[in-house]
Amino acid sequence: MEMVLQRTSHHPVPGEQQEAAAELSSAELRRGPWTVDEDLTLVNYISDHGEGRWNALARAAGLKRTGKSCRLRWLNYLRPDVKRGNFTAEEQLLILDLHSRWGNR
Numbered sequence: 832m833e834m835v836l837q838r839t840s841h842h843p844v845p846g847e848q849q850e851a852a853a854e855l856s857s858a859e860l861r862r863g864p865w866t867v868d869e870d871l872t873l874v875n876y877i878s879d880h881g882e883g884r885w886n887a888l889a890r891a892a893g894l895k896r897t898g899k900s901c902r903l904r905w906l907n908y909l910r911p912d913v914k915r916g917n918f919t920a921e922e923q924l925l926i927l928d929l930h931s932r933w934g935n936r
Contacts, residue, residue: 861895
Protein backbone atom coordinates (compact mmCIF):
# COMPACT_ATOMS: atom_id res chain seq x y z
CA MET A 832 0.00 0.00 0.00
CA GLU A 833 1.41 3.35 -1.05
CA MET A 834 1.20 6.35 1.23
CA VAL A 835 0.99 9.77 -0.39
CA LEU A 836 2.12 12.76 1.61
CA GLN A 837 0.96 16.20 0.68
CA ARG A 838 2.88 19.29 1.54
CA THR A 839 0.97 21.71 3.71
CA SER A 840 1.48 25.40 4.11
CA HIS A 841 3.98 26.51 6.71
CA HIS A 842 1.65 29.33 7.71
CA PRO A 843 -1.55 28.12 9.35
CA VAL A 844 -4.81 29.94 8.72
CA PRO A 845 -5.61 32.19 11.68
CA GLY A 846 -7.87 30.41 14.11
CA GLU A 847 -10.55 31.79 16.32
CA GLN A 848 -8.07 32.46 19.12
CA GLN A 849 -5.79 34.48 16.84
CA GLU A 850 -8.75 36.45 15.49
CA ALA A 851 -9.90 37.28 19.00
CA ALA A 852 -6.43 38.44 19.94
CA ALA A 853 -6.34 40.66 16.87
CA GLU A 854 -9.70 42.24 17.72
CA LEU A 855 -8.71 43.31 21.22
CA SER A 856 -5.25 44.66 21.73
CA SER A 857 -3.44 43.62 24.89
CA ALA A 858 -4.03 47.11 26.29
CA GLU A 859 -7.80 46.60 26.02
CA LEU A 860 -7.81 43.16 27.66
CA ARG A 861 -8.48 43.12 31.36
CA ARG A 862 -5.97 41.25 33.49
CA GLY A 863 -5.84 40.29 37.12
CA PRO A 864 -8.58 39.20 39.49
CA TRP A 865 -12.14 38.87 38.27
CA THR A 866 -14.73 41.28 39.68
CA VAL A 867 -18.13 40.26 40.99
CA ASP A 868 -19.74 42.10 38.05
CA GLU A 869 -17.65 40.11 35.55
CA ASP A 870 -18.58 36.86 37.28
CA LEU A 871 -22.28 37.76 37.15
CA THR A 872 -22.03 38.76 33.49
CA LEU A 873 -20.38 35.45 32.62
CA VAL A 874 -22.83 33.34 34.65
CA ASN A 875 -25.86 35.15 33.22
CA TYR A 876 -24.61 34.89 29.65
CA ILE A 877 -23.91 31.17 29.99
CA SER A 878 -27.29 30.51 31.62
CA ASP A 879 -29.02 32.27 28.69
CA HIS A 880 -26.88 31.00 25.79
CA GLY A 881 -24.97 27.97 27.05
CA GLU A 882 -21.25 27.35 27.21
CA GLY A 883 -18.82 26.77 24.38
CA ARG A 884 -17.14 28.85 21.64
CA TRP A 885 -15.38 30.74 24.36
CA ASN A 886 -13.79 33.50 22.26
CA ALA A 887 -17.13 34.39 20.71
CA LEU A 888 -18.78 34.15 24.13
CA ALA A 889 -16.28 36.58 25.67
CA ARG A 890 -16.95 39.14 22.94
CA ALA A 891 -20.74 38.69 22.90
CA ALA A 892 -20.99 38.96 26.69
CA GLY A 893 -19.04 42.22 26.57
CA LEU A 894 -16.21 40.93 28.73
CA LYS A 895 -12.77 42.31 28.04
CA ARG A 896 -11.24 38.92 28.76
CA THR A 897 -9.89 36.22 26.50
CA GLY A 898 -12.00 33.20 25.71
CA LYS A 899 -9.48 31.06 27.55
CA SER A 900 -9.82 33.19 30.66
CA CYS A 901 -13.63 32.94 30.54
CA ARG A 902 -13.48 29.19 30.05
CA LEU A 903 -11.11 28.66 32.98
CA ARG A 904 -13.13 30.95 35.25
CA TRP A 905 -16.31 29.03 34.43
CA LEU A 906 -14.83 25.54 34.74
CA ASN A 907 -12.80 26.12 37.90
CA TYR A 908 -14.91 28.55 39.93
CA LEU A 909 -18.37 29.44 38.64
CA ARG A 910 -19.92 26.17 37.43
CA PRO A 911 -22.76 25.16 39.76
CA ASP A 912 -21.43 21.59 40.06
CA VAL A 913 -17.92 22.59 41.17
CA LYS A 914 -17.33 20.78 44.45
CA ARG A 915 -15.94 22.99 47.19
CA GLY A 916 -14.62 22.19 50.64
CA ASN A 917 -12.41 19.56 52.17
CA PHE A 918 -11.90 16.03 50.92
CA THR A 919 -14.16 13.42 52.48
CA ALA A 920 -12.65 10.47 54.36
CA GLU A 921 -13.44 8.22 51.38
CA GLU A 922 -11.70 10.61 48.98
CA GLN A 923 -8.63 10.78 51.22
CA LEU A 924 -8.43 6.98 51.33
CA LEU A 925 -8.78 6.79 47.56
CA ILE A 926 -5.98 9.33 47.08
CA LEU A 927 -3.68 7.41 49.44
CA ASP A 928 -4.51 4.10 47.77
CA LEU A 929 -3.88 5.44 44.27
CA HIS A 930 -0.69 7.16 45.37
CA SER A 931 0.62 3.94 46.89
CA ARG A 932 -0.08 2.17 43.58
CA TRP A 933 1.10 4.81 41.13
CA GLY A 934 3.39 7.14 43.08
CA ASN A 935 4.17 10.70 42.00
CA ARG A 936 3.64 10.35 38.26
